[in-house]
Amino acid sequence: MKRLLNTGRWGVMAVFFGLELLGDGRGFAASPSGRVSGDWEKSVVTVEVTGKAYDYFQPWSRSVKSVQKTCLALRPGELLTTADGFPDHTQIRLQKGGRGKWWLGKLKWVDYHSNLALVDAEDPAFWKGVKMGAIGSKSTLAGPLQVLKWRNGNLESRRADFTQFTVRDANLSWVHHLHLEIDTELEGPGLGELVISGNRVIGLVSAREGKKILAIPSAFVAPVLEAGRKGGYRGLGYFDFVWQPGSNPASLQYLGVTGDAKGVVVIDVPTQSGKTPVLKPKDVLLSVDGFEVDTEGDYVDPDYGHLMLENLATRGHWAGDTIRLRILRDGKVMEVEYPLPKVEYSTELVPEGSFDKAPEYMIAGGLIFQPLNMALLKAWGENWERRVPFRLAYYRNEKRGSDRPSRVVLTQVLPDPYNLGYQETRYVVVDKVNGKAISRLQDLEAAFQQPKDGFHLLEFARGDSLQRIVLDSSKMAEATQRVLRLYRMTAPQVIHPLEAN
Secondary structure: OEOOEOOOOOOOOOOOOOOOOEOOOOOOOEOOOOOEOHHHHOOEEEEEEEEEEEOOOOOOOEEEEEEEEEEEEEEOOEEEEOOOOOOOEEEEEEEEOOOOOEEEEEEEEEEOOOOEEEEEEOOHHHHOOOOOOOEOOOOOOOOOEEEEEEEOOEEEEEEEEEEEEEEEEOOOOOEEEEEEEEEEOOOOOOOOOEEEEOOEEEEEEEEEEOOEEEEEEHHHHHHHHHHHHOOOOOOOEOOOOEEEEOOOHHHHHHOOOOOOOOOEEEEEOOOEOOEOOOOOOOOEEEEEOOEEOOOOOEEEEOOOEEEEHHHHHOOOOOOOOEEEEEEEEOOEEEEEEEEOOEOOHHHOOOOOOOOOOOOOEEEEOOEEEEEOOHHHHHHHOOOHHHHOOHHHHHHHHOOOOOOOOOOEEEEEEOOOHHHOOOOOOOOEEEEEEOOEEOOOHHHHHHHOOOOEOOEEEEEEOOOOOOOEEEEEHHHHHHHHHHHHHHOOOOOOEEOOOOOOO
């Protein structure tokens, strides 16, 4: 079973062909030996991003983080890089030529879903001597691939071997889109390094797994920039239905498929208040936007070969566009028009992103409550999927409903006489407090204002070992202040205003 989502703050056309190339690209080249011309040295810029880092196990504490990334000078006032490192930033510095003076910078635009950002310098004098680079409208391989980055004052160039074009999720979002996969010996974390072919940039490095590197291809980047400049970036669209491969011939026959096996089976369709879903469970999806879908859920892209069907939600389309789907329903082939919903972090029960704001939490009588989100789960570090408590990871598979749009977790208990006996309680999902269903910290705050017969009754989700906690409501405020003094904390809670869904 596969599922895909996409988004953006401008809106996106992920693969747009025939777009005019950005910049003139003259004088830029990399030789097979790895040496690069001086023109690239005038176009590749280092950006240092400093910001706030949060410890989600102690959400009231914070530290400082700093990363260095690679940028491409694209136009005066536009340095192109990935969005990694910019959440919660406090300062941006820029350096030309790999050494020397640092210039103050500013974030001009960022889209965490597509993992792209534009940076500018505070001082216009920064742009003196900078040569504008060029990215292609297609990720065309015009020669040996090279990966460029500044290292110890030298522009390092490493040869890269093309592996494939693939559809993967972005680093900061669950949105899937086109990626370029390559192999290289280049060292470093993978933060915006340039992938070049011939005299043009064809990708920005976004992630690495050993020698394998993923890059955001220029075929995806160029339309985002063009749409943003024209004010037409409406957001990435996505397919919100869930499907499974049609690999079982008997299942396809049962659903009415005749001849060669083809298509995938829709198994779940979200419902929206006041709207009738276009698709239904047991529909067989045969083609999307005129492209035939095979039993694995792939289609043949005329430029990039076999790709997952999710890419068709962003191939020349925006959120809000209508896509033609050919389906088999109850033994009859028909065409339906599917409106592409816009990707938002809030569409998931466990939100993927919560950027540019401090972690939310509430301390009540020593009990610490936090929203269940991916930032909390990823606090377990590398291999967090295996290390995080199963009962928390389980909720990633649950749907977001209008009656339960999110969940709240009792993450730990700071020992105090008030909570005696509950000190070992941690990572249990709150279901109700004083009879009120709890989805957000705002619900919890309101519920604590309405005790029952002088007590607070906390009930937890079914399946957790602890099912309820009973606390004296008259002593909670005093206990909260005592805990704050003992553990030297300043604020009993941080709750952000509710965002529009």
